[in-house]
Amino acid sequence: MNDLFSEIDDIFHSRSLAIYGVSRKGGLGNILLQGFIDQEFPKIFIVNPRITESNVKIMGIPVFSDLKSIGEPVDLVICSTHPKFVRDIIIECGENGVKVVIIFTAGFGEKNEEGKNAEEELLKIARKYKMRLIGPNCMGLYCPSSKLSFFPALPTESGSLGLVSQSGSIANLMGFLAMLKGIYFSKAISFGNGIDLSFNDFLEYLGDDPATKIIACYMEGVNDGRRFIDLVKKIKKPIIVWKAGVTPAGSKAAHSHTGSICGNNKLWNIVFEQYGVIRVYNLEEMISMIQAFIKPIQVTNCRVAILSGPGGPAVSSADACEMNNLKLAELTNETKLKLQELVPEFGSSISNPIDLSLQVAFDPMLEINAYEIVGMDPNVDMMLIWLSMLNPRYKDLIKLQEKISKPIALVSAIDVNVSRDSFSGTMKRFIQIRAKKVPKIIKDMNQKGISIHPNEHLAAKALYNIYQFYNKSKKSIVLKQ
Amino acid sequence: MNDLFSEIDDIFHSRSLAIYGVSRKGGLGNILLQGFIDQEFPKIFIVNPRITESNVKIMGIPVFSDLKSIGEPVDLVICSTHPKFVRDIIIECGENGVKVVIIFTAGFGEKNEEGKNAEEELLKIARKYKMRLIGPNCMGLYCPSSKLSFFPALPTESGSLGLVSQSGSIANLMGFLAMLKGIYFSKAISFGNGIDLSFNDFLEYLGDDPATKIIACYMEGVNDGRRFIDLVKKIKKPIIVWKAGVTPAGSKAAHSHTGSICGNNKLWNIVFEQYGVIRVYNLEEMISMIQAFIKPIQVTNCRVAILSGPGGPAVSSADACEMNNLKLAELTNETKLKLQELVPEFGSSISNPIDLSLQVAFDPMLEINAYEIVGMDPNVDMMLIWLSMLNPRYKDLIKLQEKISKPIALVSAIDVNVSRDSFSGTMKRFIQIRAKKVPKIIKDMNQKGISIHPNEHLAAKALYNIYQFYNKSKKSIVLKQ
Numbered sequence: 001m002n003d004l005f006s007e008i009d010d011i012f013h014s015r016s017l018a019i020y021g022v023s024r025k026g027g028l029g030n031i032l033l034q035g036f037i038d039q040e041f042p043k044i045f046i047v048n049p050r051i052t053e054s055n056v057k058i059m060g061i062p063v064f065s066d067l068k069s070i071g072e073p074v075d076l077v078i079c080s081t082h083p084k085f086v087r088d089i090i091i092e093c094g095e096n097g098v099k100v101v102i103i104f105t106a107g108f109g110e111k112n113e114e115g116k117n118a119e120e121e122l123l124k125i126a127r128k129y130k131m132r133l134i135g136p137n138c139m140g141l142y143c144p145s146s147k148l149s150f151f152p153a154l155p156t157e158s159g160s161l162g163l164v165s166q167s168g169s170i171a172n173l174m175g176f177l178a179m180l181k182g183i184y185f186s187k188a189i190s191f192g193n194g195i196d197l198s199f200n201d202f203l204e205y206l207g208d209d210p211a212t213k214i215i216a217c218y219m220e221g222v223n224d225g226r227r228f229i230d231l232v233k234k235i236k237k238p239i240i241v242w243k244a245g246v247t248p249a250g251s252k253a254a255h256s257h258t259g260s261i262c263g264n265n266k267l268w269n270i271v272f273e274q275y276g277v278i279r280v281y282n283l284e285e286m287i288s289m290i291q292a293f294i295k296p297i298q299v300t301n302c303r304v305a306i307l308s309g310p311g312g313p314a315v316s317s318a319d320a321c322e323m324n325n326l327k328l329a330e331l332t333n334e335t336k337l338k339l340q341e342l343v344p345e346f347g348s349s350i351s352n353p354i355d356l357s358l359q360v361a362f363d364p365m366l367e368i369n370a371y372e373i374v375g376m377d378p379n380v381d382m383m384l385i386w387l388s389m390l391n392p393r394y395k396d397l398i399k400l401q402e403k404i405s406k407p408i409a410l411v412s413a414i415d416v417n418v419s420r421d422s423f424s425g426t427m428k429r430f431i432q433i434r435a436k437k438v439p440k441i442i443k444d445m446n447q448k449g450i451s452i453h454p455n456e457h458l459a460a461k462a463l464y465n466i467y468q469f470y471n472k473s474k475k476s477i478v479l480k481q
Numbered sequence: 482m483n484d485l486f487s488e489i490d491d492i493f494h495s496r497s498l499a500i501y502g503v504s505r506k507g508g509l510g511n512i513l514l515q516g517f518i519d520q521e522f523p524k525i526f527i528v529n530p531r532i533t534e535s536n537v538k539i540m541g542i543p544v545f546s547d548l549k550s551i552g553e554p555v556d557l558v559i560c561s562t563h564p565k566f567v568r569d570i571i572i573e574c575g576e577n578g579v580k581v582v583i584i585f586t587a588g589f590g591e592k593n594e595e596g597k598n599a600e601e602e603l604l605k606i607a608r609k610y611k612m613r614l615i616g617p618n619c620m621g622l623y624c625p626s627s628k629l630s631f632f633p634a635l636p637t638e639s640g641s642l643g644l645v646s647q648s649g650s651i652a653n654l655m656g657f658l659a660m661l662k663g664i665y666f667s668k669a670i671s672f673g674n675g676i677d678l679s680f681n682d683f684l685e686y687l688g689d690d691p692a693t694k695i696i697a698c699y700m701e702g703v704n705d706g707r708r709f710i711d712l713v714k715k716i717k718k719p720i721i722v723w724k725a726g727v728t729p730a731g732s733k734a735a736h737s738h739t740g741s742i743c744g745n746n747k748l749w750n751i752v753f754e755q756y757g758v759i760r761v762y763n764l765e766e767m768i769s770m771i772q773a774f775i776k777p778i779q780v781t782n783c784r785v786a787i788l789s790g791p792g793g794p795a796v797s798s799a800d801a802c803e804m805n806n807l808k809l810a811e812l813t814n815e816t817k818l819k820l821q822e823l824v825p826e827f828g829s830s831i832s833n834p835i836d837l838s839l840q841v842a843f844d845p846m847l848e849i850n851a852y853e854i855v856g857m858d859p860n861v862d863m864m865l866i867w868l869s870m871l872n873p874r875y876k877d878l879i880k881l882q883e884k885i886s887k888p889i890a891l892v893s894a895i896d897v898n899v900s901r902d903s904f905s906g907t908m909k910r911f912i913q914i915r916a917k918k919v920p921k922i923i924k925d926m927n928q929k930g931i932s933i934h935p936n937e938h939l940a941a942k943a944l945y946n947i948y949q950f951y952n953k954s955k956k957s958i959v960l961k962q
Contacts, residue, residue, distance in 0.1 A: 028843075111827070153910070153911065169794065169839070173869060176870075176894075180895070242797070252799070282936040283794075285936075312725070319726065319730065320762075346588030347587030348587075349734075361509075362507075388654060413765070415898060418898040419916030421900065421915070422898040430634065454935065
């Protein structure tokens with residue numbers, strides 16, 4: 001652990017904070033404040049120079065006309081004012097011993113040359129006072145264990161996922177989406193233009209942070225490619241990267257979004273493959289891959305068994321596996337004999353992909369018995385299972401996984417969080433699990449190396465990525481030596 | 482309209498039906514029967530030779546020991562018995578003037594050579610009696626307007642989607658998934674091994690069927706490629722095809738599933754592109770493309786405007802558009818000036834992709850006003866809009882579309898059918914629309930050329946497919962002449 005680690009870790013352990021930009025009529029600052037109130041952050045102050053009366057409170061939080069009047073040290077400042085006020089606020093913070101300022105305010109380097117110059121000046125001031133900056137044009141930090149937040153209603157539960165995002169909205173959306181799938185955060189960072197602490201700094205921090213077991217990144221560009229490569233080489237935790245701005249159009253958009261230079265996409269791919277970085281292209285893929293890497297099970301080969309009752313999806317799943325460089329497992333004769341005894345004579349198939357037939361609709365034990373037979377086959381390294389939708393058998397599967405211990409990717413064509421109320425009439429009866437219970441169920445499955453996906457292609461991609469992570473990247477070669 | 486059309490249309494208008502394979506203890510036949518009961522099909526009989534007592538009823542339906550004892554004509558027979566009984570049942574049906582038999586029973590040509598021979602014999606018998614066969618190894622027909630069904634709890638509401646599926650389970654799943662998105666069927670057909678009436682016959686029928694405005698297909702292989710090409714060339718309705726068995730592994734799986742020969746994937750692609758067939762690779766894509774083609778709006782160019790508040794997703798959407806061969810629209814100066822007045826000075830971008838900033842969270846009219854300004858720009862042919870999640874603004878958008886009339890693809894990262902209950906605590910308040918209302922909302926949007934997608938890549942694919950359908954396929958060239 002180096003100085004940078006301690007410095008960022010101190011920021012995450014700030015004990016008091018002040019917000020600029022909260023007003024009586026409401027606005028973005030008030031939203032940010034609500035985030036901290038929801039997490040029950042212990043010591044919050046509002047600074048608003050327009051409010052000069054004493055003993056004023058907004059949203060229950062005391063308001064001061066300047067930092068000094070607070071009369072006690074403030075570790076962290078959130079700045080959500082018009083950009084023209086930011087410079088003076090930074091100076092005020094420096095003079096009052098603030099350790100870090102999160103500049104939520106936009107309208108700097110991403111806007112024009114003038115904004116870039118303003119950023120340089122802010123940085124100069126911060127350096128003078130040995131103060132760190134996050135932003136501008138960012139959401140800031142979310143860390144449920146130390147009650148930091150950047151948006152209202154984010155979970156107070158901690159988890160093992162660390163997120164670094166160049167986009168604040170994606171950091172927010174990830175909070176929502178992750179919660180639906182029972183995924184929780186150790187830390188999430190939205191650093192925007194990143195004029196001081198930036199992508200690589202936070203990536204390095206998460207690499208060393210003991211609470212973070214898996215790292216997800218949304219990035220448009222990095223300002224030090226060499227350091228990024230060194231970091232992904234060094235960090236042994238799974239790193240999932242959504243690199244946007246991969247086409248000329250996207251790259252141009254990224255430039256006006258966070259002022260990023262995106263670089264050559266092919267080069268990125270080479271780096272990602274060499275160092276076992278898992279690449280995704282949208283939020284849906286991101287959530288799929290995170291699930292698969294919450295507790296990935298090590299494999300040395302990638303022979304997949306596909307199980308489905310009934311058969312149509314089995315064919316497409318075989319396609320999806322082959323498209324994702326997986327091999328279809330050759331089942332042993334023993335497995336085939338056992339399956340033959342188990343599955344109905346007709347409308348089924350006991351060679352991989354295994355079609356359990358429509359009989360699964362009546363015989364709840366058929367599926368789970370088949371999973372066990374196939375999962376114990378020494379020729380099977382991983383399993384792709386089509387569910388149609390989540391059903392109460394998940395409990396048996398979790399139990400069974402203690403015996404099998406192989407990566408399992410489930411496909412549920414109907415989103416697992418879909419409400420029973422979306423269905424009309426008797427269709428409701430097919431939704432066997434209450435939406436409320438779903439996040440916890442997925443969390444329990446993820447903890448056992450079982451992930452659940454909206455289609456067979458993402459399921460196959462997840463399985464291949466696990467194999468790739470342990471076997472194909474330079475990182476894994478180093479790890480094995 | 483030819484003889485084949487009338488023949489299949491007569492089948493869809495069967496007025497009485499009998500089911501073999503329903504028993505007192507329950508089973509697959511009982512499930513099929515429940516489907517017809519749920520649709521309130523007017524005249525149903527059960528035939529079970531083991532039940533010789535008179536006046537027996539199962540699930541409220543009268544049971545007879547043979548067809549003749551029913552004492553009145555039966556148009557349609559569903560056969561869900563052990564395969565060894567099928568031959569005699571077909572003969573009995575022929576002798577009693579049945580017009581069509583749906584052979585649900587599996588264990589024929591998809592199983593082995595013996596099964597193939599048995600199929601040939603069944604066909605010979607059917608021909609002798611001028612009777613048509615659907616199956617074996619299939620679910621049969623679903624047609625809410627004439628109360629036919631192949632599974633319990635399918636919607637009784639009719640729509641404009643015709644489905645031909647070689648897989649029964651996919652036909653079923655489509656029923657569920659479509660309902661979630663407010664998509665309803667004119668007819669759905671699962672024909673399994675298709676020894677008599679098969680893929681091409683039903684495709685031709687749906688092409689001529691006035692109730693069907695859009696056709697979706699799940700296919701593994703066709704037995705007459707030439708005729709298939711002629712059909713997709715001739716049919717002017719949008720045809721969406723999920724062709725499975727595209728890899729060696731998938732192709733092998735398809736062979737044991739329905740005995741299909743899948744053919745060369747590249748060839749399929751050439752045919753699909755030439756004749757404007759929309760190709761999809763899984764159920765999720767299928768539902769996305771169906772939505773986009775419920776009421777597609779004709780375009781002659783593919784310049785897309787991307788709108789998003791806030792910005793991260795805008796960058797990735799620009800990537801997605803470029804990856805899908807769309808162009809990013811150059812907004813007119815007039816549009817830019819109007820946007821400049823509308824959006825906040827900071828944290829926004831008025832050049833395409835348009836970033837409306839976090840301000841959208843407070844100002845509900847900001848989004849809709851921006852949609853109008855951008856939608857009216859003559860340089861904009863289509864719009865891709867990031868929503869984060871469905872919100873009550875959809876009503877304004879539907880209204881606005883009357884003025885704009887351009888293809889619009891929405892992205893909602895959180896599945897629109899997700900239950901409020903999936904979220905914990907105050908997070909619930911962000912879900913502004915009750916799950917129950919979602920299918921109807923999507924239906925209303927689809928009717929106005931607005932589709933909604935789980936990620937930006939499917940949204941971009943949908944927009945490109947609309948452009949391609951009207952401009953790039955040989956079909957559109959013929960249409961324009």
